Amino acid sequence: MSCMKFHSHDHAEHIPPASQGKILFKNCTIFDGINEQLDTGQDVLVEKNLISKIVPTGSTSFDNIDTILDCEGRTLIPGLIDCHWHSVVAALDMASLMNSDMTYIGIVAGCAAKETLLRGFTSCRDLGGATFGLKKATDNGTIEGPRIYPCGAFISQTSGHFDFRPPNYVPSNPGDSLDYLQRNGMMLVCDGVPEILKRTREVLRMGATHIKIAGGGGVASQYDYVDVSEFRLDEVKAAVDCAKAWNTYVCAHVLTDAAIRTCVEAGVKTIEHGNLASRETLELMKEKDPILNDEDAIPFPPGSPQQEKFEYVTNGTIATAKMAKEIGVKMAFGTDILFDKKLADKQGRFLSKMPKCGFTPYEALKMATSTNAEVLKLCNQRDPYPHALGVVQEGAYADLILVDGNPLEDLDLISQPKEKFIAIMKDGKLHKNMFE
Incomplete structure (x- = not known):
């Protein structure tokens, strides 16, 4: 060959x-x-x-x-390796992200990258945002920061978890121009197999090492509910097949049992969160051999819809993690910190809490080093760093x-x-x- x-x-x-x-x-x-x-x-x-x-x-x-x-x-x-990191959006609040130009966003992300490195995280799998320039700047020494395995833009359906468009942007017309965040590679909205194929190929063309899609509803999003299953099986499979042709893989934001099953059946390699998975679905995940990636707390305004969704989702986190360990599902460590610099500064504390989920210090450290390195290397020929990590x-x-x-x-x-x-x-x- x-x-x-x-x-x-x-x-x-x-x-x-x-x-x-x-x-x-x-x-x-x-x-x-x-x-x-x-x-x-x-x-x-x-x-x-x-x-x-x-x-x-x-x-x-x-x-x-x-x-x-x-x-x-x-x-x-x-x-240390963070397998669910957001290099661009971890240190910016939502209002700043939605209303700032990309130059400012890039400067904040560049400053935050050095702080990430000085917390001991020397590599990260970035799971959404305009990170290609940041990766290039760290690789060539322009700034200090961790290695970045970038997925580029979040890929979402209309009204999906990563649909951050303004409230009155729909109904849309086929000839409408992309909004600012989509034009600059923060996220992409698509519907149907042809569109998801196009957006997946575009992100891969930009240099993504893997693809991130929204498989179901989420907490921080505005227009969906936690129980919603998003991309259909044929849409998820289209993204998976496209990534496979590039010798890499798809990861999916997904919380609920039904949506997890759709993603696993379609061939998604890593399930991000999976908080509400049933034992039967975890058994399926072990058989298919994806990797469950835990998330931790993000503050939302008291009484807000996001806070209610967060409490609903996190009620299942510890129980699911312990059950997944018992069954033997492979698990990786990631923080998924969003929109909060003070929380980002506590990145290492998330790892130190792993014993609460039933892991020994050794198991937690192994997860955040060599196991997470296995996840990074799932991108095969798209791997920008050929030597061993973790x-x-x-x-x-x-x-x-x-x-x-x-x-x-x-x-x-x-x-x-x-x-x-x-x-x-x-x-x-x-x-x-x-x-x-």
Whole structure:
């Protein structure tokens, strides 16, 4: 099988950062992202943007080391991965998003990207928004931020979860121009198989690593109800088949049992949320092998329709997560933070709460590292980052966090990045170094 590639300015490959030379993490305890057993007394050598050697401390003499970090037994873990992140809309309130020009939105998103990285999240799967420019700016070093696996625009049906058009925009005419957010790739509204095929292909053309659709009603949306099933089976299958032709996959925002079944039957690979799934549907998900992605709290005005929907949905979250674990459904970790900078600043706290859903600190950390990396890699040939992520292994990307303490014993350390993350490295570059 032969493969041809072409690259435009929007499809540029990842460019490693300017080398900081050889960096040695000396005498560290390693959580490799996979195994619960920690490896003590290890040296980790980073060259360019990769982990080149992991050896017992003192067993090898390294030459020409530019920077030595004496970890004194502290825990070195893989960079964290958020599998349901919104790079553009996490730090903006809804009113600002709806009424600001894209230059302002981009500047806010760029500033927020560095803050995300300094919370220890070195990679994210972005699940909706105009992120292609932000990804390009982080890849080429214009700004600091996590790796981004972008889906581009949310794809929604009319009156679906991602239909953010003004209230009086319907009825629409075939000749109407796209509204501002659609023109700038924040979301796209389409109906029927031909339209969903066109929009899916357009988003893939822009550089999406995967596709995000609305499979059912949601909480933050204005015009739908939680119980609504949205795209029909033939529409979802059209998006799935289109993505499959590009060697990638579709993920779906979906909450209710009926809508989950439609998406799973159509071949959707990851179910985002799934809060109201039944045991029978979870069994089907295990058979089909998608991945359930949890969500957490977003504040809505007291008494608002969104708050009522949120309370209804989240009543099922913990029970569903525990049942999914019991059945053996694969689960990934994601925060799904929207429209609230203060909440975005607490990104790590969402991970530290996983024991409430029945997960041990080890299970939570594995989920947020190597398991989430498996999700990132579902995009196959569309993967812009070819080396391993979410692990501390030779040959993997040097995405590393040095933690003051053992997060497998105290997961709350993850929620204190300013105090407890001594060093944060992404792509072989130290973005935080408290040794200096």
